[in-house]
Amino acid sequence: MSTDILRDAASTFLHLTNYEYHIILGRKMKQTHLTIRFLPDNFYHLAGLQKLKSAYPFQNLAHDKVFRQILSQKITANDISKDKAFPLISDRLKVLAHLDTILDSNFSNFFRYDKNKIPFYSALSADYIVKGTTPQSIITFATFVNNNNVFYGNSIFPLSNFDYSKGQMQYTVLLKEKLNLKTNEVTTLFHHKKYHLDEIPNAETIKAMKEVNTCTDLVGPFHAIDDLMDEL
Numbered sequence: 001m002s003t004d005i006l007r008d009a010a011s012t013f014l015h016l017t018n019y020e021y022h023i024i025l026g027r028k029m030k031q032t033h034l035t036i037r038f039l040p041d042n043f044y045h046l047a048g049l050q051k052l053k054s055a056y057p058f059q060n061l062a063h064d065k066v067f068r069q070i071l072s073q074k075i076t077a078n079d080i081s082k083d084k085a086f087p088l089i090s091d092r093l094k095v096l097a098h099l100d101t102i103l104d105s106n107f108s109n110f111f112r113y114d115k116n117k118i119p120f121y122s123a124l125s126a127d128y129i130v131k132g133t134t135p136q137s138i139i140t141f142a143t144f145v146n147n148n149n150v151f152y153g154n155s156i157f158p159l160s161n162f163d164y165s166k167g168q169m170q171y172t173v174l175l176k177e178k179l180n181l182k183t184n185e186v187t188t189l190f191h192h193k194k195y196h197l198d199e200i201p202n203a204e205t206i207k208a209m210k211e212v213n214t215c216t217d218l219v220g221p222f223h224a225i226d227d228l229m230d231e232l
Contacts, residue, residue: 006047006077009096010070013043016100020179024195025110025171032171034110034128036103036144036151040064046096046153048089052080095140096156102132102140104178106190111168113143120162124155131165141165 021036044050044063052059058066058075069075077093080086095102102108111129115122126143128151133139139159144151174195178187 004073004077005090005093005097006070006075006080007073009047009093010043010067012097012100013038013046013067014040014071018181019100020181021103022175022177022179023110023173024175026174026192026195027169027171031174034144034151035149036153039152040067042152042154043067043070046092046099046156048085048092048157049080051085051089053084054080054082056080092157095134095138095158098134098140099142099153099156101135102130102142104189105132108132108173109165110171110173111165112171113164113168117167118162118164119166122162122164124164126154127151129164129168 016038017040019038021034023034023036025032025034041063044066049066056079058069061069066075077090080089083089109131111131113124113126113129115124124143125145127146128144130142130144131139132142140156141159141164142156143154143164145154172192173190174192175188176190178189179185180187
């Protein structure tokens, strides 16, 4: 880890753009299939940069370009450290730097999110919540939204006085796989002993597998992470 928590978080996210998670969840004899991907322009909102109070030149740039400038250190945490919202953003960045660890862990829990069921008001918009821990044992919520049957991260934050998993429908993780989009290598992160691999995948899983095999729609407009790095 460097001394720039903004770049640390961006580096973790850059690594994640090389991967796709296939997760099968179970509840009451029914399966739910999730395909989770990471696009460069998702980072801006995950990092909480939209919460900044002051005006900055990069706010007029496309979000994927801001991401590239953070990686190349043209934008640093020091540039926004005096902002009134920076303490909140700093907390997000600390847990965002461990998002891959949270998703890889066998101790992460998945919930279907319904804002009408939480016992407090929140403007958070999400379809699913992942609740996990960082290496520092900080309980963290990462939320994901559905876009054409693929899920993308839209927020991440540490546990505060508000528990977003309270009252939410929790699933049992049956299978969690991590696909390397560059090599097509699949790593099984978790396989529930009662789940049988010969079960027929649903249409979402089949579609995701076809896209990987044809190398289409993998990391947005870049199509390969090397293209992104070449632009830094």
